[in-house]
Amino acid sequence: MKPQIVDFLSGQQKQEAAQKFFDSLRQGANVKYELPEPARGPVERKQVAATGPSKGAEGAQVTIVEFSDFECPFCSRANASVDQVMKTYGDKVRLVFRQFPLEFHKQAQKAAEASLCANDQGKFWEMHDALFANQKALGVEDLKKTAAGLKLDAGKFNTCLDSGEKASVVKADQADGSKVGVNGTPAFFINGIMLSGAQPFDEFKSIIDAELSGAKK
Helix, strand or coil, rough: CCCHHHHHHHHHHHHHHHHHHHHHHHHHHCCCCCCCCCCCCCCCCCCCCCCEEEEEEEEEEEEEEEEECCHHHHHHHHHHHHHHHHHHHHHHHHEEEEEEECCCCHHHHHHHHHHHHHHHHHHHHHHHHHHCCCCCCCHHHHHHHHHHHCCHHHHHHHHHHHHHHCCHHHHHHHHHHCCCCCCCEEEEEEEEEEEEECCCCCHHHHHHHHHHHHHHH
């Protein structure tokens, strides 16, 4: 699998670099878009269960289901776009996080379990942010130190993590992700419309605006 993995990662890096270059050219040339956005054709929607830690209004018009891996550098980069989405749209968008640790990320499985153990104590998003902020500290002992820093009940957290009781939840998330075509991270489903990779905010905005516009009709 190594050649395929290398190709996948290098491909995403090239795509990101190209996008940044094009954006810089547009900004430097003061480009303005005068043409209306072309009409969208039929889009494929996947049926993805919105189960897992979430934030945003329960009755939001748009639900984003994210499949992610705490050891994945592209997932960490995508957080900026996701945060901007939540700040921009407020109660119009709900975000649901589901686990998809990749096999070649050896510490991702336990990190996923740790986030769910933290969720039991009402601190999923705090753990989520801490893990992505320091992806070099995802060993089991590091995870326990992070939990202690978040003022979690150490006994309950350590027992949860060491027992592997959340492994089945992670496995179920992975199975659901695979069924709808997830083969890399991050992967987002915006009202069932798939957006793959660490995409810029404008890519999310394009889909969300279309969904909100359609909901008004």
